[in-house]
Amino acid sequence: MNVVRKRSAASAIIGLGESTFSRKPDKTARAHAVEACLDAVSDAGLKMAEIDGLLLNRSPIEASSVLPLHLKRDIGLGDLSLLASVEAEGSSAIQMIQYAALAIDAGMAEKVLCVFADAPVGATGGGDAYSISMNLVGLDGWDERHGLIGATGGFALSVQRYFHLYGADSNALYEAAAADREWAALNPKAFLRKPLDKEEYFASRWIVEPLRLFDCAYPVNGAVAVIVSGAESAADGPNSPVYVHGFGQGHSGARNFAGAEPEIQTGAGIAGRNLFGGLGITPGACDFCEFYNPFSITTILALEGYGFCKPGEGVDFIAGRATRPGGALPTNTGGGHLSSYYLQGMTPVHEAIVQIRRCGGERQVPSNNLGLVTGFGGRMEYHSAMTVSPHREI
Amino acid sequence: MGSRLDDTPTKDLDPVVSEILRRAEAGELCCLSCAAGCGATDYAARICPSCGNPVELRPVSGRGRIHSYSVFHTQYHSKLPAPYTVLLVELDEGPRLAAVFDGEGGPPQKVGDAVVFSGAVNGIVRFSMA
Numbered sequence: 001m002n003v004v005r006k007r008s009a010a011s012a013i014i015g016l017g018e019s020t021f022s023r024k025p026d027k028t029a030r031a032h033a034v035e036a037c038l039d040a041v042s043d044a045g046l047k048m049a050e051i052d053g054l055l056l057n058r059s060p061i062e063a064s065s066v067l068p069l070h071l072k073r074d075i076g077l078g079d080l081s082l083l084a085s086v087e088a089e090g091s092s093a094i095q096m097i098q099y100a101a102l103a104i105d106a107g108m109a110e111k112v113l114c115v116f117a118d119a120p121v122g123a124t125g126g127g128d129a130y131s132i133s134m135n136l137v138g139l140d141g142w143d144e145r146h147g148l149i150g151a152t153g154g155f156a157l158s159v160q161r162y163f164h165l166y167g168a169d170s171n172a173l174y175e176a177a178a179a180d181r182e183w184a185a186l187n188p189k190a191f192l193r194k195p196l197d198k199e200e201y202f203a204s205r206w207i208v209e210p211l212r213l214f215d216c217a218y219p220v221n222g223a224v225a226v227i228v229s230g231a232e233s234a235a236d237g238p239n240s241p242v243y244v245h246g247f248g249q250g251h252s253g254a255r256n257f258a259g260a261e262p263e264i265q266t267g268a269g270i271a272g273r274n275l276f277g278g279l280g281i282t283p284g285a286c287d288f289c290e291f292y293n294p295f296s297i298t299t300i301l302a303l304e305g306y307g308f309c310k311p312g313e314g315v316d317f318i319a320g321r322a323t324r325p326g327g328a329l330p331t332n333t334g335g336g337h338l339s340s341y342y343l344q345g346m347t348p349v350h351e352a353i354v355q356i357r358r359c360g361g362e363r364q365v366p367s368n369n370l371g372l373v374t375g376f377g378g379r380m381e382y383h384s385a386m387t388v389s390p391h392r393e394i
Numbered sequence: 395m396g397s398r399l400d401d402t403p404t405k406d407l408d409p410v411v412s413e414i415l416r417r418a419e420a421g422e423l424c425c426l427s428c429a430a431g432c433g434a435t436d437y438a439a440r441i442c443p444s445c446g447n448p449v450e451l452r453p454v455s456g457r458g459r460i461h462s463y464s465v466f467h468t469q470y471h472s473k474l475p476a477p478y479t480v481l482l483v484e485l486d487e488g489p490r491l492a493a494v495f496d497g498e499g500g501p502p503q504k505v506g507d508a509v510v511f512s513g514a515v516n517g518i519v520r521f522s523m524a
Contacts, residue, residue, distance in 0.1 A: 136482075137492050138438020140408040145517050147466055147474045148492045156464030157482050164462070164505035209465035209477075255436040255443065256482075256490040263462060 007279065009243035009392050011101035012234035015044025015113075015227030016353045021220045021341050023191060025122050029058065029066050030074065032223035033117035037075045040113060040225035045238040048075065051227070053082030053112035055100060057092040059120065059344065060377065061132055067117055082109040089377020090292050091249070091267075092116070093345025094384035098247040100228035110230065116346040117223030134379055137256060152216060154379040155295045156208040158263040162297060163210070165264065166312035170210060174201045175319045176296040177214050177338055182324050184335025186363035191218050192339040217294040217342035224346035226353070231392055242356040243389045248275025250383040267376060267383030268305025275372075275385045276307070279394075283307040286387070287367040288330040288355060289323075290348035292375045294337045299323070302374060303331070306385070330365040345375035345384075352388045370394060413451060418514035425489045427452040434487040456511030457524065458485040460503055463495065473516050483509055483521050496520035 017040025019032040033056075041048055054077060058067035069083060082103050086092045093116055100112035133143045134154040143149070163169060177196055184190035196214060204213040234241035250270025254262040276282060283306055291302040300314035308329060309317045317323070323331035334340045334351035341347060352373040354360050374385045387394075407415070410426075417424050426449040427434045428442035435442055439449050461484040469476040479495035481503065495503060496512045503509075508524035 137490070138436060139411045139414065141411055142437075143492055144470075146480060146492045146494055146519065147470055147478055148464075148480045149466070149468075149470050153464060153466065153480065157462040157480075160464060160505060161462040206465070206467040209467065211464075255438065257434075257436040258484055258488040258490075 007245065007394055009231045009245045009389070009394075010105050012229055012231050012241035012243045013097065013226050013353055013388075014229045014234050014237050014239060014241055015040040015046065015225075016350065017041070017043055017225040018350065019117070019223040021189070021191075021222035021343070023121055023220050025119075026221055027119065029062065029117040029119040029221075029223065030068075030071060032119060032221060033067055033071055033115050033225070034074050036117065036223035036225040037071075037113055037115050040115075040227050043239065044227045046111060046227065048077060051077055051111050051113050052080055053100060053103060053109035054080055055082070055096040055112060055114045056085045057087070057096055057114070057116040057345070058085070059118040060087065060089045062118070071115070082112060088382055088384070090294070090344050091375040091377045091382045091384035093349050094247065094373060094375045094386050095249070097226065097228055097244065097349070097386060098249070098384065101244060101247070104228065104230045110233075112228045113225060114228060115223060115225040116344060118343060119221040120219045121221050136379065150208070151294065151379070152208045152211055155297060156211045158301070158379065159210045159297045161261070161263040162300070165261075166315070168315045170202070172300065172315040172319070173210070173212075173215050173296040174198055175315070176299045177201060179318055179321070179324045180293070180299070180332045180336040181339045183333050183363055184339035186325065186361070187334045187340055188361070190335040190340035191220065192335070211295060211297075214338070215296040217337035218339065220341040220343065222341065222343050224343055224350050226349065240357050240390055241392075242353050243392050245387050245389060245394055246275050246279040247384070247386045248272065248278060249385075250274055252381050262379070262381070264301065264311065266301060266305050266380035268302055268374070268380060269307075271374070271383035271385045272306040275387065279387065283372070286329070286370050286372045288333060288365045289372045290334075290352045290355075290374070291332055291336065292345060292348055293332055294342060296338065298376075298380065299332060299336070301380060305380075306372065306374070325363065333360065333363050333365055348373050348375065356388050356390050358390075410451075415514065415517050415519075417451070418519050419517070421513065422453050423456045423511045423519070424451040425454045425485060425487055426450070434485075434489055436489045437491060454485050454487045458483040458509055458521070460505050460507045460509055461490055462505055463503055473518060479503065481509065481521055491519070493519045493521045496522040
């Protein structure tokens with residue numbers, strides 16, 4: 001059980017840094033990482049010498065040389081007591097924060113820098129970088145051979161299955177994408193800010209039917225870094241601490257076999273039970289959600305998987321405007337992966353920190369006492385989640 | 395994306411995969427099954443998920459139903475001109491397998507429809523409406 005059973009937070013995020021995000025080929029992931037790390041240390045009011053732990057996360061489709069342990073030399077770090085690269089796809093960002101918190105609690109380190117960096121946007125755009133196999137069937141090379149290519153291919157199967165089970169159609173996906181875009185319009189750093197009308201959505205090209213262009217994440221080159229500290233000293237810095245009370249991981253054992261529904265029943269349910277069960281709270285305690293949402297369908301599946309809606313009811317929940325600005329459960333408040341930017345697990349983490357610090361400007365959620373942040377890898381197979389709060393005690 | 399998938403030599407495949415393809419091209423579709431008799435497993439199993447014994451190849455009926463499907467509008471390799479439909483077939487024996495839909499000119503497929511193994515050429519397994 002990956003659970004911190006405490007209602008008084010043991011750790012907090014005290015620094016947030018980012019590089020300049022770009023939709024054009026520019027710097028390497030490593031150069032973006034350096035920028036974000038320096039920015040995070042400065043944001044936390046620390047000196048580099050005070051950082052004694054470094055955790056790295058690169059895109060799962062990149063080689064380890066893209067973001068090597070030598071990053072520690074690039075940013076002028078000295079002796080460290082914690083150093084590792086975390087590789088659990090899109091669930092890695094929250095896993096890094098969890099491992100940092102656990103290491104701090106165990107006395108291994110005091111201030112841990114966690115960074116994700118990626119530069120998927122090349123000369124031909126950003127989408128091609130993700131045309132990889134998800135190996136859903138479980139036979140090496142089989143999926144590619146049969147043309148089942150990319151995360152989009154895998155999630156298209158999830159959408160079709162969802163449509164079949166619950167009678168939904170493309171309008172459900174449109175509503176999810178349009179809700180995120182409405183938030184993005186309020187986020188100066190989002191890349192796609194023009195409201196998404198129905199006509200434009202339905203006119204956008206198929207990527208893998210039933211997923212259209214506007215159902216898919218908007219990749220950028222960039223990096224985000226955070227600094228994790230023990231809660232005791234978290235308030236010493238210039239920022240209001242972002243306290244983390246609980247973590248939950250969940251990695252689905254569902255197989256591609258009769259009776260299992262891996263398209264719909266994902267690691268979210270397991271991570272949610274571990275997180276909320278560990279804290280002794282229900283999903284209803286959350287004021288807002290920042291989901292890992294590289295495809296429109298994943299917000300629907302996350303709302304259901306984490307227990308905000310019953311299976312099949314996420315569509316009406318979103319269509320009823322609950323997740324939009326002014327709704328009962330503000331969700332993906334920066335515009336999420338679809339409309340703000342896709343930097344894997346760090347997109348939701350970044351936005352959650354902004355909301356807890358009350359730096360959201362026009363998109364600031366009215367109540368920010370407790371937020372849910374999630375990350376996933378595979379086709380929602382690997383999940384990590386955490387709560388964030390401005391209060392040390394909840 | 396170009397044609398980087400075009401010339402993948404079969405000999406570089408995992409031996410289990412190349413054997414499944416070899417037999418499929420000879421007209422016999424196989425699944426993985428527990429050697430100790432627990433029955434069919436999913437294709438990702440390398441030991442029986444129930445008892446931990448090895449798995450082996452066993453012929454299946456070739457009949458199944460569409461668990462899900464998607465239509466690809468981009469061409470990734472020369473043997474599969476776009477658009478093409480990928481089926482996730484649930485075999486009657488239980489395991490689910492991705493296959494290309496062999497349904498030119500026929501009615502559109504939907505989830506739950508009965509399909510049948512219609513052969514394999516160039517390492518691509520196809521299913522058609524039953």
